[in-house]
Amino acid sequence: MALFGKFFAKESCAVCGAEVGALKKRKLADGVMCKDCVARLSPWFEERREGTVAQIKEQLAMREENRRQLERFDITSELAGTGAVFVDEGHRWLCALPDASTGGLLSSERVHDRAGLIEANADIVTFDQVRSATCDITETKGELRQTVDGEQRSYSPRRWRYGESFYLLVEVDHPYIERMRVPLGSLTIETEGERQRSSSGAKALGWLLDDPDMDVRNRAATYDDNGVLRALTRGDWEMPDYAYGFRCSARNWEAIQGYGRLLAQVEGLCQMIAG
Ligand SMILES: [Zn+2]
Numbered sequence: 538m539a540l541f542g543k544f545f546a547k548e549s550c551a552v553c554g555a556e557v558g559a560l561k562k563r564k565l566a567d568g569v570m571c572k573d574c575v576a577r578l579s580p581w582f583e584e585r586r587e588g589t590v591a592q593i594k595e596q597l598a599m600r601e602e603n604r605r606q607l608e609r610f611d612i613t614s615e616l617a618g619t620g621a622v623f624v625d626e627g628h629r630w631l632c633a634l635p636d637a638s639t640g641g642l643l644s645s646e647r648v649h650d651r652a653g654l655i656e657a658n659a660d661i662v663t664f665d666q667v668r669s670a671t672c673d674i675t676e677t678k679g680e681l682r683q684t685v686d687g688e689q690r691s692y693s694p695r696r697w698r699y700g701e702s703f704y705l706l707v708e709v710d711h712p713y714i715e716r717m718r719v720p721l722g723s724l725t726i727e728t729e730g731e732r733q734r735s736s737s738g739a740k741a742l743g744w745l746l747d748d749p750d751m752d753v754r755n756r757a758a759t760y761d762d763n764g765v766l767r768a769l770t771r772g773d774w775e776m777p778d779y780a781y782g783f784r785c786s787a788r789n790w791e792a793i794q795g796y797g798r799l800l801a802q803v804e805g806l807c808q809m810i811a812g
Pocket of ligand 1: 575
């Protein structure tokens with residue numbers, strides 16, 4: 538009975554002092570806080586349960602200072618998907634949001650200006666605090682099948698649908714953020730045959746196989762080893778046999794170019810903030 542009583546006992550939020558019931562309280566290492574106060578913490582802060590009341594109060598104070606600092610944030614470039622990244626090159630600052638949508642589920646509104654950053658109180662990270670910035674891509678793969686005589690059968694050669702999700706992964710030295718993994722877009726690519734993975738030797742020639750208009754370096758590109766001679770001899774107007782390891786065709790060429798553009802954008806951002 539004693540335990541039961543304790544579970545339902547009212548406690549006070551260590552931050553604002555409001556009384557919080559069992560269902561609305563959130564634990565800290567040495568106290569509890571209310572849901573409203575938790576909502577004021579950084580969306581990138583992952584260690585609340587290990588945080589002490591003193592640390593949490595310090596973070597909230599820093600976030601109020603952050604909100605004032607955002608008044609001086611000049612957006613010089615941005616990249617948005619589900620999340621968003623905003624850069625102020627003059628101050629060498631960046632802000633990232635894990636979810637940039639505003640106004641609920643069915644709204645397509647996104648944070649896109651300084652007022653939106655202030656409203657969300659997006660944490661300012663300086664370029665000097667960035668330890669590493671990389672383009673992180675997750676891939677899913679499923680086979681496409683056809684119905685023949687009422688049966689599901691593989692195509693010959695087999696066809697695949699790849700799902701590619703792009704994230705900017707930033708590791709930082711910051712008082713209350715360790716890393717930010719920002720979802721910046723996803724796309725699907727359908728191919729005949731599986732995506733080819735290159736040997737390291739083929740990587741050196743990789744850029745030759747790409748769209749010549751794109752200036753992208755350091756990519757984790759993957760290519761067909763047999764494509765080198767072909768790449769050297771094909772005309773500028775021709776579609777390459779493979780790009781980023783995907784077998785190119787008229788059907789998927791647009792999606793593959795979209796992959797290249799997104800990769801170039803995220804890698805460009807990485808170079809800007811970690812360079
Ligand atoms: Zn509170």
